Amino acid sequence: MKILFVAVMNFVLVGAMSAQPAEPLPKADREIALYEGTPPGSEGWNLTERTIFNTEVGLEFTQNVARPSLLYFAPAAGKATGTAVIVAPGGGGVNLTIRFEGTRVAQQLARAGVAVFVLKYRLVAHPTDSSMSKAFRRDEKGIVIEGPQKGQDVRALAFADAERAMAYVRSHAAEFECDPHRVGVVGFSAGGEIACHLVAGPMETRPDFFAPIYGASGFAPPAADAPPVFLAAAADDVWGADGSLALFKAWREAKRPAELHIFQMGGHGFLVRGGGGDHVLDRLEEWMRTNGWLERASARRRARAED
Incomplete structure (x- = not known):
């Protein structure tokens, strides 16, 4: 299946912008720039x-990301598990659904003891001098055909940002009191494609587990040691459900660990409430607990000592 960084969701297009949310966005403990100075490919x-x-x-929605970064949310005091997760929000490659698929996910996983890094990856630009609802146009191959990114494949730059993010978290694991072999990726929609891209890459940037939520796309056949996967989509979201079913089938046939949730309704993004997708983060947390990623580091050390 080849659904790439296109606006596969009606809600990624920006409408009126005058009203404000009831609460400000949760504040990260740190924002970490992924590149010093201008990232390669973002010149001009x-x-x-x-x-x-x-x-x-x-x-x-966060737009016009030109300097990718990680928003770090520390695990709750006294609950650190040593597990880290990179969260990649969706938004069709032109927006980041920053709270719904980013900071609220980080808050829940942090409460469970996870060190969380929300990835702000590069996007196809929106005009900054108007309230136009659409980003600059791309051709059928995803190449931008107008605006400051003309001629560029911004999706490839987003993939590069994700690879750099994974390398950063692994190389700085000790700083965040994490195990470099317990780093997962949770991606939503276009962010799920980012997660699948990392799984198909080299070991140094391959996650130890991954969860493409209504975003299983662009995945390669699983390797013999492919990481465990958590999948979730709604039955009334054809793209999200079909991709999730296909990836689950591939992992199951390869005898790799996989869990799949297809909720009766929810649409793309689980914006239709009441179909089960409302609680997908609870199901994700249960899956992580079942696989030991929410077991606290001190408990693991005791278990090893007893062995």
């Missing part, structure tokens, strides 16, 4: 990053 972009509130769906 001259974009102003912004986060707006879409009144049509009641969600915040």
Whole structure:
């Protein structure tokens, strides 16, 4: 299946921007730049990053990311497990659904003892001098055909950002009191494609577990040591469900660990409430606990000592 960084969701297009959410976005403990100076490929972009509130769906979108970074959310005091997760929000490659698929995910996993890094990866630009709802246009291959990124494949740059993020978390694991062999990726929609891209890559940037939520796309056949996967989508989201079913089948046939949830309804993004997708983060947390990633580091050390 080849659904790439296109606006596969109606809600990624930005409507009115005057109203504001009831609460400010959760503040990260740190924001970590992934590159010193201008990232390779972003020369001449001259974009102003912004986060707006879409009144049509009641969600915040971050746009015009030119300097990718990680928003670090520390695990709750006394609960650190040594596990780290990179969270890649979706948004069709033109927005980041920053709260719904980013900071709220980070908060829940941090409460469970996970060190969480929300990835702000590079996006196809929106005009910054108007309230136009659409990003600059791309051709059928995903190449931008107008605006400051003309001629570029921004999706490839987003993949590079994800690889750099994984390398950063692994190389700085001790700083965050994490195990470099317990680093997972959770991706939503376009962010799920990022997660699948990392799984198909070299070992140094391959996650130890991954969860493409309504975003299983662009995945390669699983290797013999492919990491465990958690999948979730709604039955009334054809793209999300079909991709999730295909990846689950591939992992199951390869005898690799896989868990799949297809909820009766929810649409793309689980914006239709009441179909089970409302609680997908609880199901994700249960899966992580079942596989030992929410077991505290001190408990693991005691178990090893007893063995």
